[in-house]
Amino acid sequence: MGEACMSLTGESSTRKTLRGGLIGCGFFARNHMNAWREVEGAEIVAVCDRDAGRAKAMAESFGIGGVYTDAEAMLAAERLDFVDIATTVESHRPLAELAARHKVAIVCQKPFAETLEDAQAMVAAAERAGVPLLVHENFRWQKPFIELQRLLQQGTIGKIHYARLSFRHGYDNYKNQPYLAEVARFAIMDVGLHLYDLARWLFGEVETVHCRTQRLNPIVKGEDAFVSMLGHAGGAVSVIDCSFYSVIDPEPFPQTLAWIEGDRGTLELSAGYRLRIHRRGAAAEEIDVEPPVPSWGEKPWHVVQDSVRAFEEHVVAVVRDGVEGAPTGRDNLKTLAVALASYESAERGSVVRLAGGAA
Numbered sequence: 001m002g003e004a005c006m007s008l009t010g011e012s013s014t015r016k017t018l019r020g021g022l023i024g025c026g027f028f029a030r031n032h033m034n035a036w037r038e039v040e041g042a043e044i045v046a047v048c049d050r051d052a053g054r055a056k057a058m059a060e061s062f063g064i065g066g067v068y069t070d071a072e073a074m075l076a077a078e079r080l081d082f083v084d085i086a087t088t089v090e091s092h093r094p095l096a097e098l099a100a101r102h103k104v105a106i107v108c109q110k111p112f113a114e115t116l117e118d119a120q121a122m123v124a125a126a127e128r129a130g131v132p133l134l135v136h137e138n139f140r141w142q143k144p145f146i147e148l149q150r151l152l153q154q155g156t157i158g159k160i161h162y163a164r165l166s167f168r169h170g171y172d173n174y175k176n177q178p179y180l181a182e183v184a185r186f187a188i189m190d191v192g193l194h195l196y197d198l199a200r201w202l203f204g205e206v207e208t209v210h211c212r213t214q215r216l217n218p219i220v221k222g223e224d225a226f227v228s229m230l231g232h233a234g235g236a237v238s239v240i241d242c243s244f245y246s247v248i249d250p251e252p253f254p255q256t257l258a259w260i261e262g263d264r265g266t267l268e269l270s271a272g273y274r275l276r277i278h279r280r281g282a283a284a285e286e287i288d289v290e291p292p293v294p295s296w297g298e299k300p301w302h303v304v305q306d307s308v309r310a311f312e313e314h315v316v317a318v319v320r321d322g323v324e325g326a327p328t329g330r331d332n333l334k335t336l337a338v339a340l341a342s343y344e345s346a347e348r349g350s351v352v353r354l355a356g357g358a359a
């Protein structure tokens, strides 16, 4: 770190350009790669997929020199500062532990892990190695939620007592992500984790969960809808709801909608990225929080694409400049605990109280 290098503009800089290796060259990794091309301070120098055709195709699309089918071989051969793990969940623990053994920073897609035991082992491995571990929770890097967080921090609506985060749609996710139809635990472990991460970040730590799951689409094996009521430290309650089987025109996917009430007002994020601020005794104000469309992106995916760019800029700030990760693996243990408690609640038909010691 800190060695001199040439920046993209050709100016000498003491700020190092980080060297990254991508592991997993599937559907979502293309967003990672497109965004990495835009992010200053990092460059992907090697890609790896156990499917040689996928690794080669990704390397060719993005002009990457290092192409591997084995992550161990990539880490042994390349001088990397970080790995960007974009594989599905079952490989996350072995890959994170491998990266920790090589003492490189770890960025891991969600779901971080399927069990708390695996997630705790990954956190421990990174902490032992002294390397940062970040989870790719890009919903909190979406422009509308950055704006909501800013307004909440400013005290715009006062103390929060109620909130709702809603992600309901009928988009065919199974075309690009066929594994979603096959997994026993689907909606909560897919989008639910993002929503719980947002809920913890915006409304405070979760103390209780009461969840009902539904399996609506006959082609899926797991739950494709759920409603959770969360009790937050500080007294707020939130309703987190999600469905992959809703008929809505125009199709809102991939937007998350929000309603947040405080003692001084309400924040309302509705379809089309309209953010209405209701203040006691004043007319409602509406602002446009639509994210920009990246040069490589398109609507309606821009909210996701721009959030991946924002998250990756944050990765550089963490790995190069020592900024605290948002979220770190250790923080994400608590999000995973809420997801696992949701399944327990749905199975038992009762409220589950979180131990508070998940981390």
Ligand SMILES: NC(=O)c1ccc[n+]([C@@H]2O[C@H](COP(=O)([O-])OP(=O)(O)OC[C@H]3O[C@@H](n4cnc5c(N)ncnc54)[C@H](O)[C@@H]3O)[C@@H](O)[C@H]2O)c1
Pocket: 023, 024, 025, 026, 027, 028, 029, 048, 049, 050, 051, 054, 069, 070, 071, 086, 087, 088, 089, 091, 095, 109, 110, 111, 136, 137, 138, 176, 177, 190, 304
């Ligand atoms: N943050 C988001 O908004 C978002 C959106 C979509 C997907 N995701 C997540 O991204 C991850 C990947 O999803 P996807 O749809 O791109 O999956 P995918 O199946 O299309 O791609 C995964 C790739 O990883 C490769 N792979 C698996 N294990 C490997 C290993 N040990 N070494 C090397 N390569 C390996 C596979 O061959 C495959 O090409 C999932 O965890 C998913 O939940 C996140």
